[in-house]
Amino acid sequence: MKYLAKSDSQINTLVSEELKRQKDELEMIASENYASEAVLETMGTVLSNKYSEGYPDKRYYGGNQIIDKIEQLAINRAQTLFEADHANVQPHSGSQANQAVYLALLNPGDKILAMDLACGGHLSHGAKVNLTGKIYDVYFYGVDKETGLINYDDVAKLAKIHKPKLIIAGATAYPRQINFDRFRQIADSVGAYLMVDMAHFAGLVAAKVYPDPVPFADVVTSTTHKTLRGPRGGFILCKKHLGEQIDKAVFPGLQGGPLDNIIAAKAVCFKEAAALKFKKYQEQIIRNAKILSLVFANNGIKIITNGTDTHLILLDVTSIGLSGGQAEKILEKIGIIANKNLIPYDTRSAKDPSGLRLGTPALTTRGMKENEMKTIGQMICDLLKNPNDKKIVEKSKKKVKELTKKFPIYKDLEY
Numbered sequence: 001m002k003y004l005a006k007s008d009s010q011i012n013t014l015v016s017e018e019l020k021r022q023k024d025e026l027e028m029i030a031s032e033n034y035a036s037e038a039v040l041e042t043m044g045t046v047l048s049n050k051y052s053e054g055y056p057d058k059r060y061y062g063g064n065q066i067i068d069k070i071e072q073l074a075i076n077r078a079q080t081l082f083e084a085d086h087a088n089v090q091p092h093s094g095s096q097a098n099q100a101v102y103l104a105l106l107n108p109g110d111k112i113l114a115m116d117l118a119c120g121g122h123l124s125h126g127a128k129v130n131l132t133g134k135i136y137d138v139y140f141y142g143v144d145k146e147t148g149l150i151n152y153d154d155v156a157k158l159a160k161i162h163k164p165k166l167i168i169a170g171a172t173a174y175p176r177q178i179n180f181d182r183f184r185q186i187a188d189s190v191g192a193y194l195m196v197d198m199a200h201f202a203g204l205v206a207a208k209v210y211p212d213p214v215p216f217a218d219v220v221t222s223t224t225h226k227t228l229r230g231p232r233g234g235f236i237l238c239k240k241h242l243g244e245q246i247d248k249a250v251f252p253g254l255q256g257g258p259l260d261n262i263i264a265a266k267a268v269c270f271k272e273a274a275a276l277k278f279k280k281y282q283e284q285i286i287r288n289a290k291i292l293s294l295v296f297a298n299n300g301i302k303i304i305t306n307g308t309d310t311h312l313i314l315l316d317v318t319s320i321g322l323s324g325g326q327a328e329k330i331l332e333k334i335g336i337i338a339n340k341n342l343i344p345y346d347t348r349s350a351k352d353p354s355g356l357r358l359g360t361p362a363l364t365t366r367g368m369k370e371n372e373m374k375t376i377g378q379m380i381c382d383l384l385k386n387p388n389d390k391k392i393v394e395k396s397k398k399k400v401k402e403l404t405k406k407f408p409i410y411k412d413l414e415y
């Protein structure tokens, strides 16, 4: 990055330090991944300079002939990949994709039924501290206290009581498959729209290793940067008759000019996600998460829902006498990056909850498989149980170094 080095050595140095950090640490935040070099290149192009408010062939600015082709490619690829009637690839993020859907389908004060934040829901699903919680009248369903699973009878009951206009399925910390068919039935029973937010598991859906929400939901929202492994951004899929409404809500309803560099990178990501290699990658993500959860189970650490069918695992680390924050810090010190997380019916606060969330998408991108998961899982257990044992800490640091060397990422990227 010779231009940046010349014009701003401070940022240049920090960018290169961050690249080194990403190369040298074990990334286990379930919502993160390593986008391909092709995706990164695309994000850094002159497409960023263009204003293209509007949609292909319907722009408010001149000079969009090429941008039109790019956005249309991204739209076509998203529709093909997810077999959807309509796609909007302009949302700047997952949260904005959700906001656009609310704007399209609801009026202020309308009722929403969504998953509780503490049970794995997302801030943008109507949390009190979020704009959505201030504009709409939001009711929450949780999970079963014993099993940690969504209790669909309970969702149906709440839907009958509150008569929401919109029901939201999809979560950030739910380790199991969601029954979208059942959600559709519940929505139909009260005449509600069904939105599925697949931000976390979009990659699994693209690879057909997770239930497909597209046939059941009126609208599906997503990010592109989690399991889907694309640029940081969002998109919306919907049934044909809602397409115009959704497009209008994204622009001019919510956003100004689209990020054309990011939209091009989304197109690259959708192409990557259609390849057989990507399907194998997603299958490995799940195999890795399952093995990892077995290691935790064998070490007596409580796992929410006793395991996983996805890319993520939610541990109750109070079962070994730690808070989520403590566990996060212990692992961070040796270069394993994960995040503290609320668990269902958490008795601790969101600032230092009882849970630790771990994911396998990024490690799997490095090429790690079952054997590495066993090693890493055991290392995590030993560390969490003996955080002050210097020998274990030193040994773990060495092991992290060894693993990141053996499974390098961004081999020939240099900043």
Ligand SMILES: *Cc1c(COP(=O)(O)O)cnc(C)c1O
Residues within 6 Å of the ligand: 031, 092, 093, 094, 095, 096, 121, 122, 124, 170, 171, 172, 197, 198, 199, 200, 223, 233, 234
């Ligand atoms: C990550 C996530 C989002 C938000 O995505 P941002 O791009 O961070 O705004 C929305 N919904 C769910 C379920 C998520 O997991």
